[in-house]
Amino acid sequence: MLTNSHTPDAATQVEMFRRMALLKANDERSRKVISTGRLIMPYYSYRGQEVIPAALSVNLTDDDYLVTIYRGIHDMIAKGLPLKQLWAEIAGRIDGTCKGKGGPMHLTYPKKGIMVTTGVVGSSMPIANGLGWASQLSGDGRVAVATFGDGASNIGAFHESLNLASVWKLPVIFLCQNNRWGEHSAYAKTTPVARIADRAAAYGMAGIHVDGNDPIAMYGAAREAVERARAGEGPTLIEAMTFRHYGHVFGDADAYMDKAYKAEWVAKDPYPIFRAQLIADGAATEDQLAGFERDAEAQLDEAVDYALGSAFPGLEQLSSDVYGEAA
Amino acid sequence: MSDAMVAEKPAEKTAKPVTILQALNQALADAMAEDDKIVVLGEDVADPEEGGVTGVTKGLSTRFGETRVRSTPISEQAIIGCAIGASLAGYKPVAEIMLMNFTTVAMDMIVNHAAKLRYMSGGQTNVPIVIRTMTGAGFSTGGQHADFLEAWFAHTAGIKVVIPSNSADAYGLMRSAIDDPDPVLFVENMPNYWTPYPAFDAGHRVPIGKANVVVGGSDITIVSYARMMNECQMALAALGEAGVSAEIIDLRTIAPWDQETVLASVAKTGRLLVVHEAVVPFGVGAEIAAVVQEKLFGKLKAPVARVGAPFNPVPFSKPLETAHVPSAAKIADAAIALVQGNH
Numbered sequence: 001m002l003t004n005s006h007t008p009d010a011a012t013q014v015e016m017f018r019r020m021a022l023l024k025a026n027d028e029r030s031r032k033v034i035s036t037g038r039l040i041m042p043y044y045s046y047r048g049q050e051v052i053p054a055a056l057s058v059n060l061t062d063d064d065y066l067v068t069i070y071r072g073i074h075d076m077i078a079k080g081l082p083l084k085q086l087w088a089e090i091a092g093r094i095d096g097t098c099k100g101k102g103g104p105m106h107l108t109y110p111k112k113g114i115m116v117t118t119g120v121v122g123s124s125m126p127i128a129n130g131l132g133w134a135s136q137l138s139g140d141g142r143v144a145v146a147t148f149g150d151g152a153s154n155i156g157a158f159h160e161s162l163n164l165a166s167v168w169k170l171p172v173i174f175l176c177q178n179n180r181w182g183e184h185s186a187y188a189k190t191t192p193v194a195r196i197a198d199r200a201a202a203y204g205m206a207g208i209h210v211d212g213n214d215p216i217a218m219y220g221a222a223r224e225a226v227e228r229a230r231a232g233e234g235p236t237l238i239e240a241m242t243f244r245h246y247g248h249v250f251g252d253a254d255a256y257m258d259k260a261y262k263a264e265w266v267a268k269d270p271y272p273i274f275r276a277q278l279i280a281d282g283a284a285t286e287d288q289l290a291g292f293e294r295d296a297e298a299q300l301d302e303a304v305d306y307a308l309g310s311a312f313p314g315l316e317q318l319s320s321d322v323y324g325e326a327a
Numbered sequence: 328m329s330d331a332m333v334a335e336k337p338a339e340k341t342a343k344p345v346t347i348l349q350a351l352n353q354a355l356a357d358a359m360a361e362d363d364k365i366v367v368l369g370e371d372v373a374d375p376e377e378g379g380v381t382g383v384t385k386g387l388s389t390r391f392g393e394t395r396v397r398s399t400p401i402s403e404q405a406i407i408g409c410a411i412g413a414s415l416a417g418y419k420p421v422a423e424i425m426l427m428n429f430t431t432v433a434m435d436m437i438v439n440h441a442a443k444l445r446y447m448s449g450g451q452t453n454v455p456i457v458i459r460t461m462t463g464a465g466f467s468t469g470g471q472h473a474d475f476l477e478a479w480f481a482h483t484a485g486i487k488v489v490i491p492s493n494s495a496d497a498y499g500l501m502r503s504a505i506d507d508p509d510p511v512l513f514v515e516n517m518p519n520y521w522t523p524y525p526a527f528d529a530g531h532r533v534p535i536g537k538a539n540v541v542v543g544g545s546d547i548t549i550v551s552y553a554r555m556m557n558e559c560q561m562a563l564a565a566l567g568e569a570g571v572s573a574e575i576i577d578l579r580t581i582a583p584w585d586q587e588t589v590l591a592s593v594a595k596t597g598r599l600l601v602v603h604e605a606v607v608p609f610g611v612g613a614e615i616a617a618v619v620q621e622k623l624f625g626k627l628k629a630p631v632a633r634v635g636a637p638f639n640p641v642p643f644s645k646p647l648e649t650a651h652v653p654s655a656a657k658i659a660d661a662a663i664a665l666v667q668g669n670h
Contacts, residue, residue, distance in 0.1 A: 065416070098449035108448035115415050115452065120439055126405050127440065130412020130420075137366065137394060137418065144412070157435075160405035167400065321450040322484050324508035 006220035025296035045246035053078035055218035080112035087307035122155035132170035151182025171229035212240025344523030354501035369423025407436035427462035442485030475605035499533030538585035544574035561655035597628035
């Protein structure tokens with residue numbers, strides 16, 4: 001059960017919205033820049049899922065670890081990935097986080113705890129366990145979060161990772177962003193249980209099923225899991241229900257998705273709902289929230305200009321960073 | 328810990344031979360005693376589970392605690408993922424995958440993640456893990472417990488592959504593998520775990536990427552590694568009787584292999600035979616043959632030849648299993664044929 005201590009105060013809610021505004025603007029800018037041919041890259045839009053990382057990240061510190069996936073740029077920006085280096089990376093430029101050698105599916109930024117981004121479904125989880133083990137060994141109190149989608153709950157790595165995390169009581173949060181489609185396949189066609197959170201019971205682990213589009217409920221779920229991990233009481237599986245507005249990979253035509261169903265979910269876009277709620281509650285003013293949105297656009301103008309003005313890596317980068325220098 | 332400190336350490340020479348199993352155990356214990364960031368994980372590795380199925384990690388959890396030496400569920404992806412994650416946070420995990428065939432269960436973690444994170448992060452992160460695994464035919468274990476799959480890993484940029492053939496190299500390569508800033512696949516040969524070899528100095532390192540010229544010779548170079556080194560040396564008698572002077576090189580590291588030492592030897596002898604227990608097609612021998620003919624085309628007196636297992640799974644039935652593995656006789660026949668021009 002959620003308690004009052006798991007309810008975000010007004011200032012925290014406004015901060016969550018500020019992060020959501022940045023995430024939403026970044027997604028819109030990404031699709032625009034790709035559509036106009038200024039950048040060429042595979043892009044997995046997270047539009048519609050902004051509440052989840054916003055509510056998680058306000059419960060984490062820079063020292064906490066994140067292992068995310070190809071549809072995880074929202075997770076990383078919320079955790080503090082700087083936009084200029086992000087954009088330079090997805091543009092394949094030398095000033096990117098990874099010198100242009102990782103790209104949108106392998107963004108990495110250890111200064112903010114963003115340790116690995118994987119392009120393989122399910123592979124965030126085994127690595128997050130190791131980061132959690134390191135926290136446990138050193139006693140530094142850091143929490144490791146693995147994010148993944150509903151499709152990843154059907155791969156073997158999910159089972160192996162949840163089992164190990166639970167038997168070792170690791171400070172890990174398994175955050176499933178259930179957007180109801182794994183690539184082009186609907187949830188019910190691939191997954192026999194009604195709720196992924198129910199699978200936690202099989203590992204003797206706490207499982208939370210939450211509306212991932214509800215900022216207050218999502219904050220509470222994240223808070224509960226972070227507190228459990230920091231207290232040394234083991235891992236949590238969170239299933240956050242949400243919806244992706246732009247299909248699997250940007251450019252796919254959504255032919256596999258029922259149009260009425262999609263329209264119903266797009267209408268439930270959490271962004272305008274939360275925005276209106278904050279104003280109605282008196283937590284923020286229209287001017288304040290519009291200011292966040294303008295600021296996000298300005299940051300993106302700067303980031304895109306920075307990226308497109310940055311040089312491509314020289315060919316000496318082709319075969320460097322394969323191995324390190326032996327000590 | 329610097330190499331200089333190692334050099335200053337007095338040698339603890341014992342006359343008594345040491346098995347490869349003892350050497351590995353000592354290497355792990357010595358490394359763990361020097362650096363508390365070194366941790367061990369894998370199936371049955373802690374002492375309540377008997378310190379590993381063959382006892383390589385015996386005594387470590389009693390000495391260093393079960394938080395640093397941790398038995399895992401039978402979950403190869405989880406084991407390697409856990410090692411990768413801990414290494415990203417500053418630890419130096421030595422992960423055991425009990426048998427080389429079981430590395431296939433963890434290939435995504437090894438190939439897509441451990442090997443590539445340094446490159447994909449632009450050098451921001453690295454994965455200093457050692458993956459210990461054992462293999463080798465001879466115990467009637469059939470098709471899923473005895474394969475040599477080193478070529479698969481050597482074909483992946485970002486990982487190193489070492490395979491010792493004796494106790495001193497097992498110790499020295501393990502210490503180097505733990506020191507190394509990148510993932511190292513450390514292949515142990517099960518059938519000679521219990522073979523005694525000459526003793527060595529504690530603390531010594533065998534550099535990764537450095538082969539060892541074990542026997543000098545002038546007519547032919549034989550390059551091999553792992554337990555096949557025993558067979559190559561047993562072939563020396565027949566070679567001597569045939570009047571063939573063979574130079575035998577223990578590769579020790581498969582990736583990156585020591586081209587300099589091999590090319591210098593073949594430039595001298597003009598002939599090369601590569602011997603490995605893995606199947607011949609697309610194997611380590613193919614890569615060595617390609618590089619040698621490219622660099623020494625005009626100096627070769629005979630085609631480069633390979634001796635390895637035939638292209639079939641490892642069989643169970645004893646006569647078939649024995650026939651599957653290269654023998655001293657096969658090696659001698661192949662080498663003599665090359666020198667006498669009967670290839």
